[in-house]
Amino acid sequence: MQTTDTTAAAANRPSPGRDETPFTATPREFGVGARLTLAVMADSYADVILEALEQADAAGLLVQTGKVSTYVSGAEQDVLRYLSQVIAAAGRSGAHVSAAVHLSRGCPGGVTCDIPEGGAALYSDIPHVEITGISATADWAIYPLADGGTGSAAADHMRDIYAAIEHAKSTGVTVTEDHYITRLDGDLAQVLQTIAAGWVLVGRSVQHVVTHATLSINSPSAS
Amino acid sequence: MQTTDTTAAAANRPSPGRDETPFTATPREFGVGARLTLAVMADSYADVILEALEQADAAGLLVQTGKVSTYVSGAEQDVLRYLSQVIAAAGRSGAHVSAAVHLSRGCPGGVTCDIPEGGAALYSDIPHVEITGISATADWAIYPLADGGTGSAAADHMRDIYAAIEHAKSTGVTVTEDHYITRLDGDLAQVLQTIAAGWVLVGRSVQHVVTHATLSINSPSAS
Numbered sequence: 472m473q474t475t476d477t478t479a480a481a482a483n484r485p486s487p488g489r490d491e492t493p494f495t496a497t498p499r500e501f502g503v504g505a506r507l508t509l510a511v512m513a514d515s516y517a518d519v520i521l522e523a524l525e526q527a528d529a530a531g532l533l534v535q536t537g538k539v540s541t542y543v544s545g546a547e548q549d550v551l552r553y554l555s556q557v558i559a560a561a562g563r564s565g566a567h568v569s570a571a572v573h574l575s576r577g578c579p580g581g582v583t584c585d586i587p588e589g590g591a592a593l594y595s596d597i598p599h600v601e602i603t604g605i606s607a608t609a610d611w612a613i614y615p616l617a618d619g620g621t622g623s624a625a626a627d628h629m630r631d632i633y634a635a636i637e638h639a640k641s642t643g644v645t646v647t648e649d650h651y652i653t654r655l656d657g658d659l660a661q662v663l664q665t666i667a668a669g670w671v672l673v674g675r676s677v678q679h680v681v682t683h684a685t686l687s688i689n690s691p692s693a694s
Numbered sequence: 695m696q697t698t699d700t701t702a703a704a705a706n707r708p709s710p711g712r713d714e715t716p717f718t719a720t721p722r723e724f725g726v727g728a729r730l731t732l733a734v735m736a737d738s739y740a741d742v743i744l745e746a747l748e749q750a751d752a753a754g755l756l757v758q759t760g761k762v763s764t765y766v767s768g769a770e771q772d773v774l775r776y777l778s779q780v781i782a783a784a785g786r787s788g789a790h791v792s793a794a795v796h797l798s799r800g801c802p803g804g805v806t807c808d809i810p811e812g813g814a815a816l817y818s819d820i821p822h823v824e825i826t827g828i829s830a831t832a833d834w835a836i837y838p839l840a841d842g843g844t845g846s847a848a849a850d851h852m853r854d855i856y857a858a859i860e861h862a863k864s865t866g867v868t869v870t871e872d873h874y875i876t877r878l879d880g881d882l883a884q885v886l887q888t889i890a891a892g893w894v895l896v897g898r899s900v901q902h903v904v905t906h907a908t909l910s911i912n913s914p915s916a917s
Contacts, residue, residue, distance in 0.1 A: 502873075502874075504873065504874070506833060506873075506874055506875065506908075508792055508794075508908045510733030510735060511735055512733060512735060512736070512739035513736070513737055514736055516735035536915075537872070537877075538910060538913065538915065539831050539833040539877065539909070539913075540908060542872070544873070567739065569731055569762075569792070571731070571792070573833075573835070573874060573875075573906070573908075575873075609762065610729060610762040612904065614837040614839060614904065616851045617841070619848065619849060625841070626849065627841055628839045649765070650729075650767070650798075651725075651796060651798040651904070652729065652796075654760075654762065679851070681874070683796070683906045685729075685796075690761065691740065692759075692761065
């Protein structure tokens with residue numbers, strides 16, 4: 472496992488919560504981050520993947536390359552820039568690329584977490600990334616993991632999922648609903664931004680929100 | 695999009711619910727199924743993927759190949775057999791293979807669903823598949839999407855996630871907890887069976903349960 476940590480600056484960034492509970496946390500403390508599995512369908516896959524990872528701007532991020540996926544921890548804006556740069560670079564090789572992207576916030580899941588359970592959610596801005604010139608298609612799903620609450624704060628995972636899908640329809644990407652997923656077609660940057668926007672927007676009222684997308688680039692079956 | 699439907703026999707299979715509400719549904723009506731994205735990191739990827747899909751036993755299943763992933767709908771046992779046979783065949787090519795597996799039950803998500811909202815869950819047996827002889831590593835996450843409830847039936851997504859992880863530790867695969875995911879190492883069949891078992895077990899009390907895993911086979915970095 473290879474670890475790169477360039478997060479000194481980002482660690483002090485305060486993030487006000489929107490809940491009644493006074494709550495601040497850095498993105499790291501709140502468990503904001505991603506896992507990325509990049510698959511390049513060419514004999515030269517190892518070189519393409521290594522070069523894609525090396526050329527990307529990891530400023531502000533902790534990056535750990537594991538057996539199956541690369542873990543990226545830091546602020547939403549930094550995470551999204553990194554994912555977009557890595558996947559775009561692999562796409563520029565011309566090879567058929569498949570990327571499994573997993574974004575998470577509200578830290579539970581097998582490792583220590585110091586945020587208060589339940590209520591407090593973290594307010595974040597929607598990240599923006601530069602257009603890549605690479606067309607991508609994503610099969611996307613979002614999971615708001617709220618348990619209880621009452622009144623307008625009562626957990627309703629389908630309400631939150633539909634809100635994220637409605638937002639996606641306003642971003643300029645082509646949105647198609649299908650079994651279990653919503654399909655997004657557009658520039659890689661717009662597709663990733665739409666996914667991250669749903670995750671951040673739902674995350675303003677739900678503490679633990681996870682989103683998964685499988686992206687396809689240069690697919691011969693897409694034409 | 696290519697569609698194969700060999701489900702005439704399976705469509706009549708009744709599945710008793712465990713909830714207080716009297717409830718039966720076929721796996722299809724309950725939205726039981728999977729999405730699979732198979733990535734083969736070799737120039738010959740198209741042939742390997744097509745052959746892997748063609749040789750697998752799709753009996754009882756509706757199979758639709760889409761732009762990003764292949765949708766498979768049917769009973770848990772049939773879905774798991776199909777996934778295992780497809781991924782194993784790709785692994786036998788010797789190429790480095792990455793597979794994004796997404797299992798879902800309790801049908802919401804962009805398409806029509808006729809099951810009662812909320813309570814009723816579907817009782818299913820844990821599927822079993824034959825050992826493949828192929829070693830696999832998976833980054834696995836499970837999402838119980840319950841909203842309310844009271845008493846012992848109150849939604850508690852982390853309780854259900856931990857129960858699935860505890861069960862995984864009893865199945866013979868190597869279990870490692872990491873950020874956002876649980877890593878499973880073992881024979882491909884055991885890894886898939888462990889993932890499906892968590893999904894089915896949590897699904898006995900929660901209606902809508904989704905699980906995602908990214909599997910890696912023949913990775914040069916794993917040795």
